[in-house]
Amino acid sequence: MKKNWKKTLAAAGMGMVLMTVSPTSTTAFGAVDTQNLLTFVNDTMDDGSQVYYFEEVAVTLPADWQGKVAVQAQDTSVTFYHKASKEKWQENYGTVGGKLFSLSYSVNSDFTELPSYYYVGFGEESVMNYFLTFPTDVQGYMDDSSISEEYQQLFSEIDYVKDHVCMRHAEPTDEESSFDETKAGYDGTWTKVEDLFELYLPTEWDACQPDEEDIAGGVKYISVSEDKAYICMAMATEPDNEETRKEIEQELADNNMTMMDVLKEQINEQGFKLEKEAEINGIPCVFCSTDSLYGIVFIDQKDATQIDMVIFAGENRGNDQIVETVLRSVRWLLEE
Incomplete structure (x- = not known):
């Protein structure tokens, strides 16, 4: 079974377009009450790490930071300082120093123009x-x-902070989410990917016709933003023939496994990183990535041996709010 599975997944990789794209976004949201977004409580875990629980975000600090950090909130940010440096900068120079990082929120995506940032996520309640x-x-403090x-x-x-920061609703390993297009942050259109599933894509994005190589790799639909900053590919791969399909079905049954079990087992072996699992609009999905790809993989609703994918090309796509929103819009086609 694994041999056939690897062949299927390799076929999917043929259609992936490796491109370098730059992050951009012009998302804007309505004003909301943000008075308590940066109010926090903190707790020490068994391993000594400290978790700061904000209204919608959880920030985890390494164990050896304990007692060495000062936290200060101001306006739309809360900053974590090296306590000793901050005190000495203030004492000897009357200035603020010792900054390690800040957690901030914004009603738009202007922060993507900052020289050094890391996108955490979208607050569904605050719309931030x-x-x-x-x-x-x-x-x-250098003196x-x-x-x-x-x-x-x-x-x-x-990097430990980056790896562990998360939205509060995303703390469990297995997430569940339901898409609300009124909170997408962009004007969109529900777009069908053949008879498989649909996505809520920005209206201004253009559909591109897959070429022969794309089609051979399982690409069903390509959507590209006008500035080429976003390249989204919807894909589906299935066994080459009915004999292979039956063989896979039989081996799955014999081993008491599902295609999702095999999918998760093989992702790392195929050069992907398994980022997380989530149930999106009732669809069990696996988020995975490479250096230049980020997307979701899931098992088709009608064919238990078919793998469906929505993939974005480009670096650092997993830290982009528009990418995350599009991926979390995937849903099965409504019954007509």
Whole structure:
């Protein structure tokens, strides 16, 4: 079975267009009450890490940061400082220093123009974008080597913060979400992908005809934004013939497995990273990525041996709110 499965997944990879795209967005939302968004409580986990629970976001700090961090909220941001550096900068120079990172929210996506940011997610209740920003200049207190070294040690672990920050509704491993087009953040149109499923795509995006190579790789539909910043491909792959289909079905039954079980098992072996699992509009999905691709994979509603995909080409697509919104719009076609 695995041999046939690998052949199927390899066929899917043939149709993936590897392109470099730049993040861009002009999403705008209506004003909401944001008074308590940055109010937090914190808790220490068994491993010593500290979790700061905000209204919609959870920020986790490494265990060795305990007692070395000061937290200060202002307007639409809350900043985490290296405590010793902050105190010395204030004491000796009367300025603010020691910044490690900030958690901020925004009603639009202007933050994508910042020199150093990390997109966290979209707040469904507040209708806000959450993101982290990081200093691009020297923040550690340099006049004291021990303080400077401690700052550098903390900042060297900033990837831990990126890896663990999440939206509160996304804390469980298995997410469930239902799409609400009124909160999409863009004017969209429900677009059918043959007789398989549909997506809520921005109205201004153009449909492109897949070429022969795309079609051979399972590409069913391509949508591209006017500035080519977003390239979305909807795909479906299935066994080459009926004999292979029956063989896969039999081996799944013999091993008491589903195609989703095999899918998750094989993703890493095929060069993808399994990011997370989620149930989107009732569809069990796996989020996966490579350096230049990000998307969801799921089993077809009508054919248990067919794999359906929605893939975005480009780097860092997993940190883009429009990409995340489009992926979370996938749904089966409504019965006519």
